[in-house]
Amino acid sequence: MMNNKILRRLMPAALMVSAVMVARPAHATDYQKLVDADTQAFQSYFQKEFPEVKLADFANGVYALDEDARTQWQEMEEFPPYELDVEAGKALFNKPFANGKSLASCFPNGGAVRGQYPYFDEKRGEVVTLEMAINECRVKNGEKPWPWQKGDLAKVSAYMAYISRGQKVDVKVKSKAAYDAYMKGKKFFYAKRGQLNMSCSGCHMEYAGRHLRAEIVSPALGQTTHFPVFRSKWGEIGTLHRRYAGCNKNIGAKPFPAQSEEYRDLEFFQTAMSNGLEYNGPASRK
Numbered sequence: 001m002m003n004n005k006i007l008r009r010l011m012p013a014a015l016m017v018s019a020v021m022v023a024r025p026a027h028a029t030d031y032q033k034l035v036d037a038d039t040q041a042f043q044s045y046f047q048k049e050f051p052e053v054k055l056a057d058f059a060n061g062v063y064a065l066d067e068d069a070r071t072q073w074q075e076m077e078e079f080p081p082y083e084l085d086v087e088a089g090k091a092l093f094n095k096p097f098a099n100g101k102s103l104a105s106c107f108p109n110g111g112a113v114r115g116q117y118p119y120f121d122e123k124r125g126e127v128v129t130l131e132m133a134i135n136e137c138r139v140k141n142g143e144k145p146w147p148w149q150k151g152d153l154a155k156v157s158a159y160m161a162y163i164s165r166g167q168k169v170d171v172k173v174k175s176k177a178a179y180d181a182y183m184k185g186k187k188f189f190y191a192k193r194g195q196l197n198m199s200c201s202g203c204h205m206e207y208a209g210r211h212l213r214a215e216i217v218s219p220a221l222g223q224t225t226h227f228p229v230f231r232s233k234w235g236e237i238g239t240l241h242r243r244y245a246g247c248n249k250n251i252g253a254k255p256f257p258a259q260s261e262e263y264r265d266l267e268f269f270q271t272a273m274s275n276g277l278e279y280n281g282p283a284s285r286k
Contacts, residue, residue, distance in 0.1 A: 031179040032172060035272055038186070042273045046221045050209065058222035059277045061285070065209045066216050073284070082158055082230040082282045085237045089159025092152055097141045103156065106137035111160045114279045115167030118268050120178035127181050127264040131157055131239055148258035149242035154228045158237055161228065161281035169225060169279060171272040185269025188262060189220075195252025200266075203247070215286065224271045226283035237282065240267060 047055060050065060057064040063073045093103045093111055107113050117130040134156055135145040146153035173182050189200045204220035211217075227240040234242075241263045245255035256262045 029176070029179075031176065031182075032174060034179070035171075035173045035182060036275075039273055039275050043221060043276075045205065046208070046219055050219070056277060058219060059225040059274070059280050061222055061226060061283070062216050062218035064222070065219065069216065076284055080230070080282075081232075081284050082228075082237050085155045085230065086159050086162045086282065088152075089155035089157070089162075092156050093159055097138070097143050099141055101141050103134065103137055106133070106140070107160070110163065112163040112167070114161045114164030114281070115170065118264065118271055119172065120175070120181055120268065122175060122177065125177055126261065127268045129259065129264055129267060130160065131241070132259055132264070134160075148239065149245070150234070150236055150238045154237045154239050154242075157239060158228045158282040161279060165278070165280055167279045169271060169274045169277050171268065171275055173272065181265045182269055182272060184262075185265035185267070188266045189269055193251065193253040194248065198251040200247070203251075220270065220273065222274050222277055224267060225274055225277050225279050226281040228281060229283045229285045231285045233286065 043055060046058060047053075053064050060070070060073075063070040096102050104111060114130060117133065118127050120126070121128050131148060131153055134153060135148075139145055173179050192199045192202065200220065203217055204223065207217045208219040209216060224240060227243070228237050229243070230237045239258065241258035244263050244266065245258065248255040
């Protein structure tokens with residue numbers, strides 16, 4: 001039997017080894033690698049479905065798929081219906097608040113920061129969108145927030161998107177918390193809901209490129225790159241979350257509030273799926 005004195009000498013050493021083993025960090029999960037694999041598979045799906053369409057052209061939405069629609073759209077872009085909104089957005093962006101500051105005080109690079117949104121704020125533990133950041137700047141400076149779906153907020157967002165054209169989509173998912181938000185958005189995208197029991201993927205993946213009544217269903221790839229959009233149906237410019245709400249209504253599902261956690265996580269996921277494409281908003285749509 002081992003001598004008690006020897007045992008007492010070995011115990012501290014054993015505890016030290018145990019402590020080192022416990023303190024040694026487990027193999028860290030590369031969350032960005034998981035997202036990159038999803039993105040590659042997502043983009044490959046559309047490239048196989050539409051082999052004649054260049055990957056970069058998916059930023060043009062439905063107009064990447066149909067030549068006749070693309071020709072009409074290109075003609076409309078010569079005198080885009082959102083042009084006045086961009087000018088109004090520029091004026092609002094630089095308009096002084098009551099305290100003398102402005103939206104320009106909150107954003108670097110003159111506001112050309114579309115490529116930095118959406119992102120996951122690690123301290124706050126949530127996804128931050130561009131529209132959210134715009135209103136938070138106003139509130140921080142003693143101003144009232146704008147309505148989320150249209151009007152002045154959409155105009156400022158359109159201006160910031162316009163001066164950011166050409167920036168690459170590059171959503172980063174660096175932590176478990178960010179990945180959890182990403183996965184919530186992914187689950188929302190693929191989940192069926194509403195009276196029609198449809199999902200985002202059902203419309204914009206399975207039926208992408210097909211005719212729905214008189215319209216062609218747009219592909220999910222590149223959908224977030226060109227917002228805000230001026231829709232002929234709306235007769236004005238509107239935000240991405242306004243479009244989300246409209247899609248939910250179309251399938252008989254109750255929309256979530258604009259800038260809700262659900263829609264922000266969905267935007268986070270959808271934008272990550274377009275990593276590598278260029279931001280090209282604002283845009284015009286039917």
